[in-house]
Amino acid sequence: AKKLGRNCYQFFEQSMNEEAQERLRIESALRNALVRQEFVLHYQPQLDLATGAIVGVEALLRWQHPELGMVSPQRFIGLAEETGLIVPIGAWVMRTAAAQAKAWHDAGLPPLRMAVNLSARQFAQPDLVQSIAAVLAETGLPAACLELELTESLFVDDVAKAVALLHELKGLGVALSIDDFGTGYSSLSYLRTFPIDVLKIDRTFVGQIAGDSDQAAIVVSIIALAHNLQLKVIAEGVETADQVAFLRRHDCDQVQGYYFSRPVPAQEFAALVQENASA
Ligand code: C2E
Ligand code: CA
Ligand code: CA
Ligand code: CA
Numbered sequence: 716a717k718k719l720g721r722n723c724y725q726f727f728e729q730s731m732n733e734e735a736q737e738r739l740r741i742e743s744a745l746r747n748a749l750v751r752q753e754f755v756l757h758y759q760p761q762l763d764l765a766t767g768a769i770v771g772v773e774a775l776l777r778w779q780h781p782e783l784g785m786v787s788p789q790r791f792i793g794l795a796e797e798t799g800l801i802v803p804i805g806a807w808v809m810r811t812a813a814a815q816a817k818a819w820h821d822a823g824l825p826p827l828r829m830a831v832n833l834s835a836r837q838f839a840q841p842d843l844v845q846s847i848a849a850v851l852a853e854t855g856l857p858a859a860c861l862e863l864e865l866t867e868s869l870f871v872d873d874v875a876k877a878v879a880l881l882h883e884l885k886g887l888g889v890a891l892s893i894d895d896f897g898t899g900y901s902s903l904s905y906l907r908t909f910p911i912d913v914l915k916i917d918r919t920f921v922g923q924i925a926g927d928s929d930q931a932a933i934v935v936s937i938i939a940l941a942h943n944l945q946l947k948v949i950a951e952g953v954e955t956a957d958q959v960a961f962l963r964r965h966d967c968d969q970v971q972g973y974y975f976s977r978p979v980p981a982q983e984f985a986a987l988v989q990e991n992a993s994a
Contacts, residue, residue: 738794740783741786741790741791741794742794742798744780744783745778745794745795745800748780748804749803749807753779753781754776754777754778754779754804754808755777755779755980756774756775756776756777756808756815756981757774757775757777757979757980758772758773758774758775758815758978758979758980758981758984759772759773759775759976759977759978759979760971760976760987760991761773761830761949761969761970761971762969762970762971762975762991763968763969764959764962764967764969764970765963767991767994768825768991768992769825769827769987769991769992770828770969771827771830771862771949771969771971772816772828772829772830772984773831773832773864773971773978774812774815774829774830774831775832775978776788776804776808777978778791795834796834799836801834801836801837802836802840805833805834805836805837806837806846808831808832809831809846809847809850810853810854812829813829813831813850813851813854813856813861814854814856815829815981816829817854817856820860822985824985824992825988825992827860827988828859828860828861828862828890829856829860829861829862830862830863830864831861831862831864832864832894833863833864833865833869835866835869838865838869838880844880844884844886847861847863847887847889848887851887857888858887858888858889859888859889859890861889861890862889862890862891862892862912862913863889863890863891864892864894864915865891865892865893865894866893866899867895867896867898867899867900867905868899868900870905870909874905877909878905878908878909881909881911882910885910890912890913891909891910891911891912891913892911892912892913892915892949893911893913894915895915895917896914896915896916896937897917897920897933897937898917898919903940906940906944906946907944911946912946912947913946913947913948913949914937914940914941914946914947914949915948915949915950915951915971916934916937916938916948916949916950916951916967917952918951918952918972919952920933920934920937921934921950921951921962921972922952922954922958924958924961924962925961931961934950934961934962934967935965938965938966938967942966947968948967948968949967949969949970949971950962950969950971950972951971951972952971952972953970953971953972953973953974953975954972954973954974955974956974958972959974
């Protein structure tokens with residue numbers, strides 16, 4: 716038993732080492748990614764369910780590393796968050812997404828709201844409001860065309876401070892949405908006091924509305940909750956016609972998901988919008 720124990724321990728140590736090395740590799744590559752211009756944004760449409768029109772777009776970060784290949788956000792966002800690298804990366808995302816939205820606007824595309832994900836670290840930066848104001852001023856994007864996606868986890872530490880910050884952000888004229896709604900631990904009471912415009916129903920609920928009546932009940936309840944509070948509601952991760960029909964029947968405002976389009980490069984997205992507008 717002793718021998719087995721030691722072997723297990725060695726195996727454990729070795730795999731820990733490999734994991735730590737992999738982390739270090741990604742971390743040092745991540746430090747260089749911005750200057751080497753390895754990041755790119757992909758864009759996923761958000762459609763109005765009643766009209767079928769594309770009314771919004773979410774910017775999603777992609778990292779193309781020469782050796783590691785396409786690294787998924789799931790693999791590097793957490794690390795970027797821990798190391799603080801998410802702050803300059805997030806600033807790049809904000810600037811690039813806003814400039815893209817303005818360019819599409821100028822090119823004659825129908826006006827779209829550009830949604831950008833905001834991480835906890837960014838939310839904690841003392842100059843957050845100023846830096847977003849600066850991006851709006853530099854790019855010329857109307858504030859109403861920018862939406863910030865926040866998660867419930869940002870609010871748990873210091874609720875009063877979070878409320879004050881949200882009001883400051885609202886003061887700029889941008890829209891605020893709660894991402895992954897229903898997966899966090901925070902209380903529902905914040906919904907009344909926070910100046911929020913949109914709830915995004917997490918795709919873990921949406922994915923099961925056809926088969927699981929409990930999940931379907933949760934989705935219906937979130938839509939009712941949002942509407943009672945005068946909020947818009949977006950379902951994310953919509954993959955099937957059945958899900959679309961269910962969401963339409965229950966008065967969901969907007970949808971986003973592979974059923975309509977995967978996140979795509981900017982050029983492809985512009986073509987998608989043009990096609991949508993002329994349909
Ligand atoms: P998220 O904000 O919840 O973004 C939605 C994720 O769901 C995206 O994954 C998107 O590609 C994926 N998705 C969209 N439609 C469907 C669908 O129909 N089915 C399925 N299975 N998935 C769908 P992605 O792009 O891999 O991003 C993962 C997460 O990484 C995001 O989740 C977000 O939390 C984070 N992330 C991505 N870009 C940024 C960014 O610029 N800044 C920050 N802070 N986080 C980001
Ligand atoms: Ca999001
Ligand atoms: Ca989400
Ligand atoms: Ca998510």
